Amino acid sequence: MKILLANPRGFCAGVNMAIECLERALEFFGPPVYVYHEIVHNKHVVNRFVHRGVEFVDSIDEVPEGSPLLYSAHGVSPEIRARSRARKLLAIDATCPLVTKVHLEAIKYAKAGYTIVLIGHEGHDEVIGTMGEAPEQIILVETAEDVQKLEIEDPEKVAYLTQTTLSVDDANVVIAALREKFPSINNPPKDDICYATQNRQGAVRELAARADLVLVLGSQNSSNSRRLAEIALTMGVPSRLIDGVAEIRPEWFDGVETVLITAGASAPEDVVQECVDYLQRTYGASVENAVVREEDVHFPLPKSLRELIAGGEPPATLARS
Template identity: 50%
Template sequence: MATARPPLHVLIAAPRGFCAGVDRAIQIVELALERFGAPVYVRHEIVHNRFVVDRLRSLGAVFVDELDEVPDDRPVVFSAHGVPKSVPEAAAGRSLNYLDATCPLVSKVHRQAERLIAEGRHILFIGHAGHPEVIGTFGQVPPGSMTLVETVEDVADLALPDGNLAFLTQTTLSVDDTAAVVTALQARFPTIKAPKSEDICYATSNRQAAVKAIAPRCERMLVIGAPNSSNSLRLAEVAQRMGVPAKLIERATDIDWDWVGTPASLGVTAGASAPELLVREVLDALAARFAVTEEIADHRPENMVFKLPRELVA
């Protein structure tokens, strides 16, 4: 006689998964493959998700670390995280056919950085060292004109005079952590210039808010996303800070069933680079072990769409 499956109420965060910038970047690679045929080269992972990268690779995308790995006669796509100015300059110097899939919200930060430097300001950039978006943003301005700030503690160590300072932020940060760093910067440097609008992107903010909305009703939370995805890591942190044990997984096969245990309720969300089919895969895996009831907790509907490059839609 089959053992009855224990009941489990699954709260599915919304919004979750793909944001407009990720969707646009993936479409750029797909359309480039249609337009130019395989192979199409991509500098770095187009987005931080192994499943997405592997699927595009199966269609004919070739992922490389540096531009010198791209043949002269093939197109190359720059990732959604943005690249230093030196990269498109080098591509143009070789007459490469290149397509820039940088998220428009990241490009907005790049333009802000250029304007602030033109005003004669030094920029304090809130972000994570080594992240591709940080590398790309630092590459928009002259060396030495921007300083990285990662934590509130870093603010106390800054040896800069007040006056002619400004701050910008990486788009995929923790909303709460960033607010604390900004507060510390403004206390230390009262005349520091703030950006006109929030640099943390709408998708990052919305996904963190959606986790906060369901966390009080969850005993555990699964976050679907890559370990190198900043926005996915932040989602797990948000849940944990609210007292909800959370695990970051790439897909259903990564679920640690001993860790899951037999909770009465469990939350599921996905980072901005994780496709919805991976969410469905996790829900199906849960349904195979539990008598699942699903609830989509729609926190804030999204309808953002970014335009594709003209050369791919003409």
């Protein structure tokens, strides 16, 4: 058996920044540190932080007044920020800068009087946060069929934005439908789908044709991980989205000579290596490091956290439950 190890794979700059934020906050404040929603959509990352005293919450009301609270990499709405201020929480914004870019675009278009069509998945944390920037002016669509149902009062004043973790191919189908229905539709000068999402999808498109099976490391609620598995399937290559080696089934490998292994942008590298080690032990697999593109993007820690750490010690008013 041969393993094609896709590169790039795994953690992106936004995930690295968010995880470093939480690491530094734990060191600075000590547990508990609270996070609004999962810091990233990965079971292993979340469980490891839970064991270290991080509490993930789905409501601001669950956070004791005055406590440290991180906003996850997916971003939050202005309403959540306002409720955090009302509870005097020490908010640390770990939102990925590429998600922040979409929020700022939504604000800009809303102020200019546009109806904004957001292409994304209903209920995803990122979509909820973006829509919260201008709830009266943003309409969510997922498919080209959704576009056909749109009725917009001023079709000359329409703009579109996209969730950062979409399938590029799927998004392009919806964008084409929007351009057909609204020929004068406006869009940001730079694509909203993030570099890491595009790079990981591009690697799967290039490498999957050489494989008999694709293993994608990532959690089921990770949008970008699901897209990687879907791309391989659309190419006619069997694909499995798994959280780790414990989910691997021997019957998947009947007749399989080459396995492509990749990972979503929130999947840790150690879970990838555990799967590689398993296939090497079980099938004597060799490994080819298949580099499609190099990445060197880095995001600094947010200013709010840097300023807290520079102060030298947690505020005296810090609440502890």
